[in-house]
Each structure stands twice: as structure tokens, then as C-alpha cells.
Amino acid sequence: MARISAVLFDMDDTLIDWSRAEGDIAAIEAKHMANVYRHLADQDHVLPPFQSFLDQFHNAMVNAWTEAKKSWSGVSFGSLLRDFLATCGLDTDKIDLEAVMQAYNWSVIPGVAPFDDTLFVLAQLKEAGYKIGLITNAMQPMWMRDIELRAFGILDYLDARLTSGDVGFMKPHPFIYHRALELLDVAPEAAVFVGDRPANDIAGANKAGLISVLISPPHLNRDLADTRPNYTISQLTELLPILAELEGDT
Ligand SMILES: [Mg+2]
Structure with missing residues (x-):
């Protein structure tokens, strides 16, 4: 047995x-968040300028991980995104979060x-x-x-x-x-x-x-x-x- x-x-x-990943993680994050930004803008949501949108999201993500590591709870991308969009002043009840995550278009990192x-x-x-x-x-x-x-x-x-x-x-x-x-x-x-x-x-x-x-x-x-x-x-x-x-x- x-x-x-x-x-x-x-x-x-x-x-x-x-070890051979091409481009830094910040550039990868920016590329995918640009997809989210375009997706929301196409639906006529009023958004802050892209750089500010990106920086705020990055800060929210860093904070969420710092907080989660205190108790080893898991950071959920969906919840993070929803909370972040709410802080941008968007009415998250009117946002299809699954569609936003699809728009993010996660893919293989080159290299x-x-x-x-x-x-x-x-x-x-x-x-x-x-x-x-x-x-x-x-x-x-x-x-x-x-x-x-x-x-x-x-x-x-x-x-x-x-x-x-x-x-x-x-x-x-x-x-x-x-x-x-x-x-x-x-x-x-x-x-x-x-x-x-x-x-x-x-x-x-x-x-x-x-x-x-x-x-x-x-x-x-x-x-x-x-x-x-x-x-x-x-x-x-x-x-x-x-x-x-x-x-x-x-
Ligand atoms: Mg590992």
C-alpha cells in the first residue's frame, strides 16, 4: 500500500x-488595468485620469495584501476591484464585475x-x-x-x-x-x-x-x-x- x-x-x-519574465510587474499591471479602464469608459463611467486610476488601484492592492498577511486571509481580486471602483465613486451595483474581470484579460506573462x-x-x-x-x-x-x-x-x-x-x-x-x-x-x-x-x-x-x-x-x-x-x-x-x-x- x-x-x-x-x-x-x-x-x-x-x-x-x-526567471526570464519580460517586463516588470508594474508594466504588466498597467497593461491589464488599461483594459479595465477602457471597458468602464466605454460604458460611460466617469473615471479619474488613467495614471491616478492606476496608482490608486496599486495602493489599494498593496494595502489589501499588507492587511491580509496579518492573519493570512486571502486577497480576492474581485472584492479588491469592487471596493476600489466604489472609492472611485462608481456605483458598483451597476457594474458587472465578472465582465470587468474578463476585460482585465489576464494572460501568460511573456518569458x-x-x-x-x-x-x-x-x-x-x-x-x-x-x-x-x-x-x-x-x-x-x-x-x-x-x-x-x-x-x-x-x-x-x-x-x-x-x-x-x-x-x-x-x-x-x-x-x-x-x-x-x-x-x-x-x-x-x-x-x-x-x-x-x-x-x-x-x-x-x-x-x-x-x-x-x-x-x-x-x-x-x-x-x-x-x-x-x-x-x-x-x-x-x-x-x-x-x-x-x-x-x-x-
Ligand atoms: Mg512560488
């Missing part, structure tokens, strides 16, 4: 590699791609019968990040996937791990969690009772502080012998 039933992953810098071994490892895990999960600390609803997962060929491997924006809690809060395990119908001790952030991915996995694996790709230098991962790897293929060891095959 297999000891491990599921392997769960963080998304950014665990399954997908941000971001799966790591060289991501799809190989996912295929091996699937082949071996493991359930595969994903938990990301992202404010976007899952359907937005699915756009990237689909483009990268990752989506079909996932049996459960959650964003903190949807769940209302972010890693390291145990709730989001337990929610994913519930969806996979797997006990914490029968699950492995792989992530790149010690303070979020690993501290949370440890607290929630999963076996933790820190992936530390060469371009990242993470401070461990007092977090102790059960295993540390530098690329995903190294996960395979660890699983064999956990199963008692070696």
Missing part, C-alpha cells in the same frame, strides 16, 4: 519559471514558462497514480490562472487547484492546505507539498501536517529563517527519488 497518495505544488517559481522538467515530472506522477494538486497565493480567481496553466499544458494534470483569492486564506494558513486535501480526499500525512517560499509554502505545509519539499532553483535565494523543510531540491526531477524513498522502494 502506497504511503503517499498526493503531491501538491505551489505554482510560481515551483511549476513555472519566472514565463514551465521549468524544463515540469511536464515530465507531472506525467511521471500521474503515471505512478498520484493525485496532483496546486495551491497558489494569488488574488486572481482560479479561472484566471487557469489561462496560464492551460497554455503551459499543466492544467489537465491537476486533480485539484486553489487560489488564496478564492479560498479566503493564503499559505501558510493550514486552512488552504486542508481544503485542497479535502478536495483530493487525502490525509495530510499521505501528501507531499512542494514550494519555493520557506515562510509560506514550507512553514504552512509543516503546520498542516504534510511532508514539505523546498524547491530552491538556482535563480532564487530564499532565507530559511527557522523553517525546516523535510527535503530540499533544486529541480523537480529530484522529487522522484524522494517519493521512492518515502514509499520504501529504496
